[in-house]
Amino acid sequence: MPGCQFASDNTAGFCPEAWEALAQANTGSMSSYGDDPWTARACGMIRDLFEHDAEIFFVFNGTAANALALAAMCQSYHSILCHEIAHVEADECGAPEFFSNGTKLLLLPGERAKLRPEMIRRAVERRRDIHYPKPRVATVTQATELSTVYSVDELTAIGATCHELGLALHMDGARFANAVASLGVAPRAITWEVGVDVLCLGGTKNGIAVGEAVVFFRKELAAEFAWRCKQAGQLASKMRFLSAPWVGLLENDVWLANARRANAAAARLEAGFRAIPGIEVIGRRDANALFARLPAPIADGLRGRGWRFYDFIGSGGHRFMCSWATTDADVDALLADARAAAGPAA
Ligand SMILES: *Cc1c(COP(=O)(O)O)cnc(C)c1O
16 A cells, blocks of 8 residues: 555554664573563663653553643643643543543643644633633643644743643653654754653654654653553553664764654655645645645545645645654655646646
């Protein structure tokens, strides 16, 4: 299925460096459940990357990472402020509510899938009575579900507002690497330095097969988190195979090169689409997904040639997601087929 790579960044495989680390970990016997040198090394590398003495846990996927991290900060009578199209709301089948025994998600609107400080403030100050689920956490997605990125200033303002209001700040970083690549800042500059308490750091979409890291910058929030992971079926017994690929990803900044490649592929696609009459690029793109409105003959023509991409119901838009594995040749082949489907005028 040659055209699959634009459906999502999880259609790609392992990047070679992570694959190599996995192979290296496959020697001899080692202690289980995380008490092994690969896990220690991966944790050390994440601490170095963030320049912070964080508490780190490896889990199998992003839904578990988000749901368990949020549950760790909440009682069942609390609420979590999130954007109305956030992954935690729209794509996790109620896992945050389930693992927190009923903590309610309170949905906020916001342009380009971003929360703004004044909306967080309004949501908290609107009601403070005993009848309302008490706001406890705000969660932001970086990069967002619409391929935009929060700036350092935007996050600084959100972090300050949250902490003033007594909220913890959680970041869904399934595409954190793409955000760092887009902004060109140090990882600390968009996390603990601006008040992020917990980050779910994405590995899967960045070039490994399985795994996300839950990074607690405020270590006290991680109390008993290991038990939470175990109960949820998220403690790998052969943990070295979950953690070793992280070493391959983090060594020599492969994570960043992977993210830059994905972002650059989306930029190349954007430039190409803008030059094809009839195709309308939707919104601003900072990261590795491009949203565009394609006339039906072009969209159908691409699908007929085997390309896969998501439709956004209601908006008439389509999403083209690039990964670490998307090459210039892939993008150019898609563009050539789009031009062919557009007809002689293009
Ligand atoms: C992909 C993704 C996740 C993780 O999804 P899983 O399928 O559970 O690994 C989390 N947040 C966002 C924004 C995502 O795009």
